[in-house]
Amino acid sequence: MKAVSVSSAAISNAMRYSQTRMQVDLVKAQKELDSGKVADTGLALGARSAQAVNFQRDLDRLNAIVDSNALVAARLKSTQDSLGQIVSATQSLVNALTVAVAGDAPDSVTAKSGSTALQSLATVLNASMNGEYLFAGTNTDVRPLDDYMSPSSPARAAFDAAFLSHFGFAKDDPAAAGITAAGIGTFMSAVVEPQFLGAGWEANWSNATDQTIVSRIALNETTQTSVSANNEGLRKVAMAATLAFEAFSGNLSEEARKAVAQRAQALAGEAVADLGQLQSQTGIIQNRVSDASTRINTQIDLFEKHILDLEGVDPYEAANRVNDLMSHIQTSFALTARIQQLSLLNYL
Missing domain, CATH: 1.20.5 (Single alpha-helices involved in coiled-coils or other helix-helix interfaces)
Structure with missing residues (x-):
């Protein structure tokens, strides 16, 4: 028989080693209890760990799209609210011009309506969200619209220069009272219209791009998710408001002012219709984004279920x-x- 010596030190060391192992196992067990998943995916799943990694990668992509869609939805909502404000301001301008056409409003009131509409347009189109301008197209870090009411406005300077070049005198010159309805009509069609509906808009008014933001709202679906200040309806609002302000703050004859009021009224009415259509298009995009997020959330639930089946405890x-x-x-x-x-x- 062989005698084996046992010491208290040996027993103590053995107990200390056992404690260390149990503490490591406790950390893993506590992690599994808190997360509901295995602590070491590779050890627990072996060859199937690649499948779990692929599921997690796809889940992360879907979650990123859902987060992006939330930002897109917020931007579209702000855009809709802004368009609603512009429509309201344009409708007020239409009402003022209707009274002006009937000859029942003081010139100063009509001019004030035009300047108010211009100021509202600049304020709304220059709105930003999360540091990005909503109506700037892809130039989200550039203020999209210059303020026409500013003394240093290039658009205002261009209008005054065009008036002076076409008639030979300024709009507040006493000679402006001799401009006929036909004369002012030719000026609006040949000179003013290109400044708003032609190349003059981007040269003097807008810093926005025609190209709008395109966002991925699903793995296989993209859509335009912004509105540019270069939209034709917005240009018409600016032209109608400018005509109202300039015509009724100068020395034009009553005949010329009425012709301008009629043209501005027609433009503002067209702008309201155009903006209504733009609101409808934006609403359709909002629904697409919402539907895409709903579908993706369903996919996320499925991926989470598959991952839980693989890694769950x-x-x-x-x-x-x-x-x-x-x-x-x-x-x-x-x-x-x-x-x-x-x-x-x-x-x-």
Whole structure:
């Protein structure tokens, strides 16, 4: 028979090693209990871990699109609200011009209506969200519209220069009272219209791009998710408001002012119709974004279910494992403390 010596130090070291292992296992068990998934995917799944990684990658992509769609939806809502404000301001201008055509409004009131519409247009089109201008097209960091009412406005300078070049005198010159309806009509069609509906708009008014923002709202679907200040309806609003302001703040004859009011009224009416159509198109895009997010959320639920089937742990089993390990560790600590108190001196 071979005698084997056993010392308290050997027992203590063995207990210490066992405690270390149990503490490592406790950390893993606690992680599984908190997350509901295995602590080490590769160890638990083996060859199937690649499938779990692919599922997680696709899930991250879908979650990123949903987050992006939330920002897109917020931008579209702000755009709709802004368009509604412009329509309201344009409708007020239409009402003022209707009264002016009938000859029942003071010139100063009609001019004020034009300047108010211009100021509202500049304020709304220069609105920003999250540091990006809503109506700037792809130039989201550039203010899309210059303020016509500013003394340094290039658009205002271009209008005054065009008037002076066409008639030979300024609009506030006494000679302006001799301009006929036909004369002012030719000026509006040949000179003013190109400044708004032609190349003059981008040269003097707008810093926006015709190209709008295109966003991916699903894995296989993209759509335009912004409105440019270069939209024709917005140009018509600017032209109608400018004509109202300029014609009724100068020295034009009553005949010429009435002709301008009629043209501006028609333009503003067309603008309201155009903006209504633009609101409808924006609403359709809003619905597309919402529907895409709903479909993606359904896909996310499926991916999460597949991932849980692969990596999930039984919460009751995980809780029992944590409790057992904690109980064993506490018992081990107690035994280690008792062993460390053993001394031959206690028996002498």
